[in-house]
Amino acid sequence: MSVFTGKEKLKLGFGLMRLPKLADGTIDVEQVKVMVDLFREAGGTYFDTAFAYPGSEEAIRAALVDRYPRDSYTLASKLIIQPDAKLTREEARRETEISLERTNAGYFDYYLVHAIQRGNWQKYEEYGIWDYVRELKERGLVKHYGFSFHGDPELLIELLTRHPDAEFVQLQINYADWENPGVMSRRNWEICREYGKPVVVMEPVKGGILADPIDTVKAIFDAENNGLSYASWALRFVAEKENLLAVLSGMSSVEQMKDNLSFMKDFQPLSDHEQEVIRKAQQAINEDKSIPCTACHYCTKGCPMGIPIPEIFTVENRKKGSPEFRTKREYVIVTQGRGKASDCIQCGQCEAACPQHLPIISLLEKCRVLE
Ligand code: SF4
Ligand code: SF4
Incomplete structure:
Protein backbone atom coordinates (compact mmCIF):
# COMPACT_ATOMS: atom_id res chain seq x y z
CA MET A 1 0.00 0.00 0.00
CA SER A 2 1.41 3.39 -1.01
CA VAL A 3 2.26 5.92 1.70
CA PHE A 4 0.35 8.49 -0.36
CA THR A 5 -3.38 8.58 0.42
CA GLY A 6 -4.41 10.46 -2.72
CA LYS A 7 -5.81 13.25 -0.52
CA GLU A 8 -2.56 15.27 -0.45
CA LYS A 9 -3.72 18.47 -2.12
CA LEU A 10 -1.26 20.57 -0.14
CA LYS A 11 2.45 19.72 0.16
CA LEU A 12 2.66 21.61 3.44
CA GLY A 13 2.55 19.43 6.58
CA PHE A 14 1.74 20.87 9.99
CA GLY A 15 4.76 20.21 12.25
CA LEU A 16 3.64 20.19 15.89
CA MET A 17 7.00 20.66 17.60
CA ARG A 18 6.86 24.41 18.24
CA LEU A 19 3.20 25.09 19.00
CA PRO A 20 2.18 28.49 20.43
CA LYS A 21 2.40 28.80 24.21
CA LEU A 22 0.43 30.74 26.83
CA ALA A 23 2.14 32.90 29.45
CA ASP A 24 2.20 29.94 31.89
CA GLY A 25 4.21 27.86 29.39
CA THR A 26 1.38 25.50 28.41
CA ILE A 27 0.28 25.11 24.78
CA ASP A 28 -2.30 27.62 23.56
CA VAL A 29 -4.82 25.01 22.39
CA GLU A 30 -7.41 27.57 21.29
CA GLN A 31 -4.88 29.14 18.93
CA VAL A 32 -3.88 25.68 17.69
CA LYS A 33 -7.54 25.00 16.87
CA VAL A 34 -7.67 28.10 14.67
CA MET A 35 -4.43 27.02 12.97
CA VAL A 36 -5.80 23.51 12.38
CA ASP A 37 -9.00 24.93 10.86
CA LEU A 38 -7.10 27.24 8.50
CA PHE A 39 -4.77 24.41 7.50
CA ARG A 40 -7.64 22.06 6.73
CA GLU A 41 -9.61 24.71 4.82
CA ALA A 42 -6.57 25.13 2.56
CA GLY A 43 -6.53 21.36 1.87
CA GLY A 44 -3.87 20.35 4.44
CA THR A 45 -4.04 16.77 5.73
CA TYR A 46 -0.60 15.84 7.19
CA PHE A 47 0.03 16.42 10.93
CA ASP A 48 3.32 15.52 12.60
CA THR A 49 3.73 15.06 16.36
CA ALA A 50 6.06 12.90 18.52
CA PHE A 51 6.24 11.25 21.92
CA ALA A 52 9.17 13.58 22.66
CA TYR A 53 7.40 16.90 21.94
CA PRO A 54 6.08 18.07 25.33
CA GLY A 55 2.30 18.64 25.29
CA SER A 56 2.07 18.25 21.50
CA GLU A 57 0.22 14.91 21.36
CA GLU A 58 -2.39 16.11 23.87
CA ALA A 59 -2.82 19.42 22.03
CA ILE A 60 -3.47 17.77 18.67
CA ARG A 61 -6.05 15.53 20.26
CA ALA A 62 -8.00 18.59 21.44
CA ALA A 63 -7.47 20.64 18.28
CA LEU A 64 -7.87 17.92 15.65
CA VAL A 65 -8.70 14.36 16.72
CA ASP A 66 -11.66 15.29 18.94
CA ARG A 67 -13.05 17.68 16.31
CA TYR A 68 -12.72 16.00 12.91
CA PRO A 69 -13.44 12.57 11.36
CA ARG A 70 -10.43 10.30 11.73
CA ASP A 71 -10.23 9.47 8.02
CA SER A 72 -10.10 13.15 6.97
CA TYR A 73 -6.41 13.65 7.97
CA THR A 74 -3.21 11.70 8.51
CA LEU A 75 -1.29 11.76 11.77
CA ALA A 76 2.37 10.91 12.30
CA SER A 77 4.10 10.24 15.63
CA LYS A 78 7.51 8.93 16.62
CA LEU A 79 9.23 6.48 18.92
CA ILE A 80 12.46 7.66 20.56
CA ILE A 81 15.32 6.36 22.65
CA GLN A 82 15.62 8.81 25.53
CA PRO A 83 19.21 9.62 26.60
CA ASP A 84 20.61 6.92 28.86
CA ALA A 85 17.39 4.90 28.57
CA LYS A 86 17.07 1.39 27.25
CA LEU A 87 14.40 1.17 24.59
CA THR A 88 13.44 -2.40 25.39
CA ARG A 89 10.34 -3.85 23.75
CA GLU A 90 8.45 -3.14 26.98
CA GLU A 91 9.59 0.50 27.02
CA ALA A 92 8.74 0.88 23.31
CA ARG A 93 5.29 -0.61 23.91
CA ARG A 94 4.78 1.82 26.79
CA GLU A 95 5.74 4.79 24.58
CA THR A 96 3.34 3.72 21.82
CA GLU A 97 0.52 3.16 24.30
CA ILE A 98 1.09 6.59 25.82
CA SER A 99 1.17 8.25 22.38
CA LEU A 100 -2.07 6.52 21.37
CA GLU A 101 -3.69 7.47 24.65
CA ARG A 102 -2.54 11.10 24.52
CA THR A 103 -3.77 11.57 20.93
CA ASN A 104 -6.79 9.23 21.15
CA ALA A 105 -6.16 8.67 17.45
CA GLY A 106 -6.72 4.89 17.52
CA TYR A 107 -3.81 4.36 15.13
CA PHE A 108 -1.04 6.35 13.47
CA ASP A 109 -0.99 6.76 9.71
CA TYR A 110 2.77 7.23 9.92
CA TYR A 111 5.04 6.04 12.71
CA LEU A 112 8.71 6.89 12.77
CA VAL A 113 11.77 5.59 14.52
CA HIS A 114 12.90 8.99 15.73
CA ALA A 115 16.09 10.96 15.06
CA ILE A 116 18.41 8.18 13.88
CA GLN A 117 22.05 9.21 13.63
CA ARG A 118 25.53 7.70 14.09
CA GLY A 119 25.30 7.92 17.88
CA ASN A 120 22.12 5.85 18.31
CA TRP A 121 21.30 3.70 15.27
CA GLN A 122 22.82 0.56 16.73
CA LYS A 123 20.67 0.87 19.83
CA TYR A 124 17.54 0.70 17.69
CA GLU A 125 18.95 -2.45 16.08
CA GLU A 126 20.02 -3.97 19.39
CA TYR A 127 16.60 -3.51 21.00
CA GLY A 128 14.73 -5.02 18.03
CA ILE A 129 12.80 -1.83 17.37
CA TRP A 130 12.43 -2.54 13.65
CA ASP A 131 10.66 -5.82 14.38
CA TYR A 132 8.56 -3.96 16.90
CA VAL A 133 7.27 -1.33 14.41
CA ARG A 134 6.64 -4.09 11.85
CA GLU A 135 4.51 -5.83 14.48
CA LEU A 136 2.57 -2.57 15.11
CA LYS A 137 1.73 -2.45 11.42
CA GLU A 138 0.54 -6.06 11.43
CA ARG A 139 -1.70 -5.21 14.40
CA GLY A 140 -3.18 -2.21 12.53
CA LEU A 141 -1.89 0.34 15.05
CA VAL A 142 0.36 1.84 12.41
CA LYS A 143 -0.37 2.14 8.68
CA HIS A 144 3.14 2.98 7.50
CA TYR A 145 6.48 3.09 9.24
CA GLY A 146 9.70 4.86 8.44
CA PHE A 147 12.39 6.81 10.23
CA SER A 148 13.58 10.35 10.75
CA PHE A 149 17.23 10.72 9.95
CA HIS A 150 20.07 13.06 10.94
CA GLY A 151 23.05 11.02 9.78
CA ASP A 152 25.45 10.82 6.85
CA PRO A 153 24.80 9.25 3.41
CA GLU A 154 26.74 6.04 4.23
CA LEU A 155 24.55 5.42 7.26
CA LEU A 156 21.40 6.13 5.25
CA ILE A 157 22.41 3.50 2.69
CA GLU A 158 23.20 1.05 5.50
CA LEU A 159 19.73 1.55 7.01
CA LEU A 160 17.86 1.32 3.72
CA THR A 161 19.78 -1.89 2.92
CA ARG A 162 19.11 -3.44 6.33
CA HIS A 163 15.46 -2.34 6.40
CA PRO A 164 14.13 -2.31 2.85
CA ASP A 165 10.60 -2.48 4.28
CA ALA A 166 10.88 1.04 5.80
CA GLU A 167 8.35 2.91 3.68
CA PHE A 168 9.51 6.53 3.89
CA VAL A 169 12.27 8.69 5.35
CA GLN A 170 12.09 12.05 7.11
CA LEU A 171 15.06 14.25 6.23
CA GLN A 172 16.34 17.68 7.19
CA ILE A 173 16.27 19.66 3.95
CA ASN A 174 16.65 23.41 3.56
CA TYR A 175 18.65 25.77 1.38
CA ALA A 176 21.22 26.43 4.13
CA ASP A 177 21.96 22.70 4.58
CA TRP A 178 21.61 21.62 0.95
CA GLU A 179 25.40 21.32 0.56
CA ASN A 180 26.33 21.62 4.27
CA PRO A 181 28.90 18.82 4.86
CA GLY A 182 27.51 18.32 8.40
CA VAL A 183 23.96 17.63 7.15
CA MET A 184 24.23 16.71 3.45
CA SER A 185 20.59 17.38 2.59
CA ARG A 186 21.07 17.02 -1.16
CA ARG A 187 22.91 13.70 -1.09
CA ASN A 188 20.50 12.15 1.43
CA TRP A 189 17.50 13.26 -0.65
CA GLU A 190 19.12 11.76 -3.79
CA ILE A 191 19.69 8.43 -2.00
CA CYS A 192 16.02 8.25 -0.99
CA ARG A 193 15.05 8.88 -4.59
CA GLU A 194 17.43 6.14 -5.78
CA TYR A 195 15.93 3.69 -3.25
CA GLY A 196 12.35 4.70 -4.14
CA LYS A 197 11.56 6.05 -0.66
CA PRO A 198 9.22 9.05 -0.43
CA VAL A 199 10.61 11.84 1.75
CA VAL A 200 9.01 13.91 4.47
CA VAL A 201 10.97 17.13 4.87
CA MET A 202 11.74 18.45 8.33
CA GLU A 203 13.39 21.73 9.25
CA PRO A 204 12.76 23.43 5.87
CA VAL A 205 13.17 26.72 7.77
CA LYS A 206 16.00 25.26 9.94
CA GLY A 207 14.18 25.54 13.26
CA GLY A 208 13.04 29.10 12.43
CA ILE A 209 16.54 30.39 11.64
CA LEU A 210 15.64 30.98 7.97
CA ALA A 211 12.42 32.80 8.89
CA ASP A 212 14.60 35.43 10.57
CA PRO A 213 17.95 34.96 8.85
CA ILE A 214 21.22 36.81 9.36
CA ASP A 215 21.36 40.40 8.11
CA THR A 216 23.35 39.64 4.97
CA VAL A 217 20.72 37.10 3.85
CA LYS A 218 17.89 39.50 4.69
CA ALA A 219 19.52 42.13 2.51
CA ILE A 220 19.66 39.71 -0.44
CA PHE A 221 15.94 38.88 -0.19
CA ASP A 222 14.94 42.49 0.61
CA ALA A 223 16.63 43.64 -2.59
CA GLU A 224 14.04 41.63 -4.53
CA ASN A 225 11.37 43.93 -3.09
CA ASN A 226 8.56 41.44 -3.76
CA GLY A 227 6.91 41.42 -0.30
CA LEU A 228 7.59 37.70 0.22
CA SER A 229 8.50 36.53 3.73
CA TYR A 230 11.94 35.03 4.40
CA ALA A 231 10.21 31.76 5.35
CA SER A 232 8.53 31.62 1.94
CA TRP A 233 11.90 31.53 0.16
CA ALA A 234 12.96 28.63 2.37
CA LEU A 235 9.77 26.61 1.94
CA ARG A 236 9.52 27.14 -1.81
CA PHE A 237 13.14 26.01 -2.26
CA VAL A 238 12.24 22.68 -0.67
CA ALA A 239 8.68 22.14 -1.87
CA GLU A 240 9.54 21.94 -5.53
CA LYS A 241 11.77 18.89 -5.03
CA GLU A 242 10.53 15.55 -6.37
CA ASN A 243 9.47 12.55 -4.30
CA LEU A 244 8.03 14.43 -1.30
CA LEU A 245 5.21 13.14 0.88
CA ALA A 246 5.05 16.37 2.94
CA VAL A 247 7.08 19.45 3.81
CA LEU A 248 6.73 20.01 7.54
CA SER A 249 6.68 23.51 8.85
CA GLY A 250 6.75 23.84 12.64
CA MET A 251 4.33 26.74 12.84
CA SER A 252 3.96 28.64 16.11
CA SER A 253 1.17 31.14 15.44
CA VAL A 254 -1.90 31.87 13.32
CA GLU A 255 0.19 34.49 11.47
CA GLN A 256 2.82 31.92 10.51
CA MET A 257 0.09 29.54 9.34
CA LYS A 258 -1.49 32.26 7.19
CA ASP A 259 1.88 33.24 5.75
CA ASN A 260 2.78 29.64 4.88
CA LEU A 261 -0.60 28.98 3.29
CA SER A 262 -0.39 32.19 1.25
CA PHE A 263 2.33 30.72 -0.98
CA MET A 264 1.93 26.96 -0.44
CA LYS A 265 -1.76 26.80 -1.35
CA ASP A 266 -1.22 27.74 -5.00
CA PHE A 267 2.39 26.72 -5.07
CA GLN A 268 4.65 28.32 -7.68
CA PRO A 269 8.13 26.82 -8.19
CA LEU A 270 11.13 29.15 -8.01
CA SER A 271 12.01 30.89 -11.27
CA ASP A 272 15.58 30.77 -12.61
CA HIS A 273 16.16 34.25 -11.20
CA GLU A 274 14.83 33.20 -7.77
CA GLN A 275 17.10 30.14 -7.81
CA GLU A 276 20.00 32.53 -8.34
CA VAL A 277 18.84 34.64 -5.36
CA ILE A 278 18.85 31.50 -3.21
CA ARG A 279 22.37 30.67 -4.36
CA LYS A 280 23.50 34.10 -3.15
CA ALA A 281 21.80 33.51 0.20
CA GLN A 282 23.56 30.12 0.50
CA GLN A 283 26.88 31.81 -0.14
CA ALA A 284 26.19 34.47 2.50
CA ILE A 285 25.37 31.74 5.05
CA ASN A 286 28.59 29.89 4.23
CA GLU A 287 30.54 33.04 4.97
CA ASP A 288 28.75 33.65 8.29
CA LYS A 289 30.34 32.58 11.57
CA SER A 290 27.17 32.23 13.74
CA ILE A 291 26.55 28.92 15.51
CA PRO A 292 23.83 27.14 13.44
CA CYS A 293 21.91 25.78 16.46
CA THR A 294 18.18 25.18 15.85
CA ALA A 295 17.30 25.20 19.59
CA CYS A 296 15.77 21.70 19.36
CA HIS A 297 17.07 20.94 22.90
CA TYR A 298 17.96 17.31 22.10
CA CYS A 299 21.35 17.99 23.69
CA THR A 300 20.16 19.32 27.02
CA LYS A 301 18.02 16.42 28.27
CA GLY A 302 21.01 14.27 29.22
CA CYS A 303 23.52 16.97 30.21
CA PRO A 304 24.75 16.03 33.70
CA MET A 305 25.67 19.67 34.41
CA GLY A 306 22.31 21.14 33.36
CA ILE A 307 23.92 23.52 30.88
CA PRO A 308 21.38 25.49 28.77
S1 SF4 B 1 19.74 22.63 20.65
FE1 SF4 B 1 21.47 21.30 21.06
S2 SF4 B 1 21.04 19.46 19.87
FE2 SF4 B 1 19.73 21.07 19.03
S3 SF4 B 1 20.95 21.99 17.37
FE3 SF4 B 1 21.37 23.20 19.19
S4 SF4 B 1 23.22 22.29 20.05
FE4 SF4 B 1 22.37 20.79 18.61
S1 SF4 C 1 27.62 20.27 27.72
FE1 SF4 C 1 29.43 19.26 28.52
S2 SF4 C 1 28.69 18.29 30.39
FE2 SF4 C 1 26.87 18.79 29.19
S3 SF4 C 1 26.45 16.95 28.00
FE3 SF4 C 1 27.76 18.27 26.73
S4 SF4 C 1 29.84 17.57 27.12
FE4 SF4 C 1 28.54 16.74 28.78
Missing part, protein backbone atom coordinates in the same frame (compact mmCIF):
# COMPACT_ATOMS: atom_id res chain seq x y z
CA ILE A 309 23.39 24.89 25.58
CA PRO A 310 21.07 26.46 22.95
CA GLU A 311 20.36 29.52 25.10
CA ILE A 312 24.10 30.11 25.56
CA PHE A 313 24.62 29.79 21.78
CA THR A 314 21.83 32.33 21.19
CA VAL A 315 23.57 34.84 23.47
CA GLU A 316 26.84 34.20 21.66
CA ASN A 317 25.20 34.69 18.24
CA ARG A 318 23.56 37.93 19.33
CA LYS A 319 26.66 39.49 20.80
CA LYS A 320 27.80 40.94 17.46
CA GLY A 321 26.84 44.63 17.48
CA SER A 322 25.54 44.52 21.05
CA PRO A 323 27.32 46.28 23.97
CA GLU A 324 29.37 43.90 26.14
CA PHE A 325 27.47 44.68 29.37
CA ARG A 326 24.18 43.69 27.70
CA THR A 327 25.60 40.41 26.38
CA LYS A 328 26.99 39.53 29.82
CA ARG A 329 23.65 40.35 31.46
CA GLU A 330 21.80 38.08 28.97
CA TYR A 331 24.29 35.32 29.74
CA VAL A 332 23.69 35.67 33.49
CA ILE A 333 19.92 35.47 32.92
CA VAL A 334 20.01 32.31 30.78
CA THR A 335 22.43 30.49 33.09
CA GLN A 336 20.83 31.52 36.39
CA GLY A 337 20.43 28.42 38.58
CA ARG A 338 21.77 26.24 35.73
CA GLY A 339 25.16 25.12 34.49
CA LYS A 340 27.55 27.57 32.84
CA ALA A 341 29.72 26.99 29.76
CA SER A 342 32.72 26.52 32.07
CA ASP A 343 30.91 23.73 33.99
CA CYS A 344 31.12 21.39 30.99
CA ILE A 345 32.89 18.15 31.93
CA GLN A 346 33.28 17.14 28.26
CA CYS A 347 31.34 13.89 28.64
CA GLY A 348 30.22 14.15 25.00
CA GLN A 349 26.57 13.20 25.57
CA CYS A 350 25.34 16.38 23.90
CA GLU A 351 27.43 15.95 20.76
CA ALA A 352 26.10 12.43 20.24
CA ALA A 353 22.54 13.78 20.50
CA CYS A 354 22.90 16.89 18.31
CA PRO A 355 21.13 16.45 14.94
CA GLN A 356 23.15 19.36 13.52
CA HIS A 357 26.44 17.62 14.46
CA LEU A 358 27.75 20.73 16.20
CA PRO A 359 31.09 20.51 18.06
CA ILE A 360 29.30 21.62 21.22
CA ILE A 361 32.24 21.10 23.60
CA SER A 362 34.60 23.37 21.70
CA LEU A 363 31.82 25.90 21.03
CA LEU A 364 31.11 26.07 24.78
CA GLU A 365 34.78 26.64 25.41
CA LYS A 366 34.61 29.72 23.19
CA CYS A 367 31.47 30.88 25.00
CA ARG A 368 33.38 30.99 28.33
CA VAL A 369 34.35 34.58 27.48
CA LEU A 370 30.72 35.50 28.19
CA GLU A 371 31.22 34.69 31.91
